[in-house]
Amino acid sequence: MISRLLPLLCAVCGLAVPALHAWDYDGHRMVNQLALAGLPPTFPAFVRTPEAAERIAFLAGEPDRWRNVTDLPLRQANGLDHYLxxxxLTAAGLAPATVSALRYEFAAQFAAGRAQHPENFSMVDPxxxxxxTREWPGFLPWAITEYYExxxxxxxxxxxxxESGGRPEEIANAQADIIYLMGVMGHYVGDSTQPLHTTIHNNGWVGANPKGYTTWEGFHAWIDGGFNAKIGLKPGDVAPQARAAKVLxxxxxAGARDRLFGEIMDHLVAESARVEPLYELxxxxxxxGTMPGSEEGRAFLEEQLLRGGELLSSLWLTASRNAQPDTYLRAQLLKRQAGAK
Ligand SMILES: [Zn+2]
Structure with a gap:
C-alpha cells in the first residue's frame, strides 16, 4: 500500500498548497451555533445569553482573521494550525495512531522522518x-487538543x-475567558470537518489522478462557501438537526499517549475518508449548486457542519465536566479571605 503511495506523494508534496481558509465565516458561525444548540441544560447558562451566543459565533472567524496578515511569525504559528x-505522515514513515500528542515532540518526529525519507518529499520552492510552513504537514489535531486544555x-x-470567595469581577473575567476560548477553538474544530483540511488534495487533486477528479484550484474555496452561498444555505436550515454533546x-x-488527542486524531482520520466521496460528488x-441536481452535495456539506457542531459541543462539555478546582488559586483565595478578617 505504502509503495503505491510513494510516487504520488513524491510528486505532490512540494506542490501541496496549504489551504487558504476552511468554511467561510458563515459556515464557521454555523458550526459554533450548532455546538451551542447541542449543549445539555446542565451546561453553565452564562454562555447562552444573546450577547455570549453572538460573541461565540463571531469568534468562529477569529483564526481566519489572523491569517490575513503579512507578518511572518503569525503567518507561520497560526497558518499551520488549520489543517493536517x-x-x-505516511510519507515520513509515521502513523496517526502513534505520533506524539505533544506538538514539539511530534515536530521532531516529523522532521526526522522527513530526513530519513527524502525520496518522498520534493523540494520546497523558497x-x-x-x-x-511548507516543510510541515499542519498541526490541526494538536491545536484542537491544546485549546481543549x-x-x-x-x-x-x-x-x-x-467556590472559594472570588469577587464578582473575577467571576465575570473567568466567564469572559471561557466564552473567548469556546469561540476561537470552534474555528479549528470546524476546519476538522472540512475534509479538504485533512489531505494534500486540498486545492484540487494533485499527482496521479486515475479517477479523473477535478484539479481546479478553486475547489477548496467552492466547498468552503461558494456552494453554500449559491444554494442559499442558512443557519436555520441545519439548526433543528443539531446533535447532542457527549462526554468524550x-x-x-500512565505513560500512554493522551487519550483525548487520540480521539481527535481518530476523528480527523475518519474525516479524511470523506475526501474521495467529496471529489466523487x-x-x-x-x-x-444548481437545483435540482445538487441535493446530495447539499446533504453531504450539511452533514459536515453537523459533525463539526457535534464534536465541538462534546469538547466544550467534556472540558467543563473534567475541570477540577485549581488548588493554587484556591489557596490564594483562602489566604486573602483569612487576611481580610
Ligand atoms: Zn481555518
Missing amino acids: DLEQ ARNADH RLKSAFSYLRTFQ PTATA DKEKKLS
Missing part, C-alpha cells in the same frame, strides 16, 4: 514559502472563584 495533510483550565479557574473519553493510562456534478 495526513498523507505527509519563492512560495516565505513563512516556512486551555478551556478546561478556564473552567477550573471559574469553578474555584465561584479522556482517561489516559463533484465528478458526478452534484456540487454545482
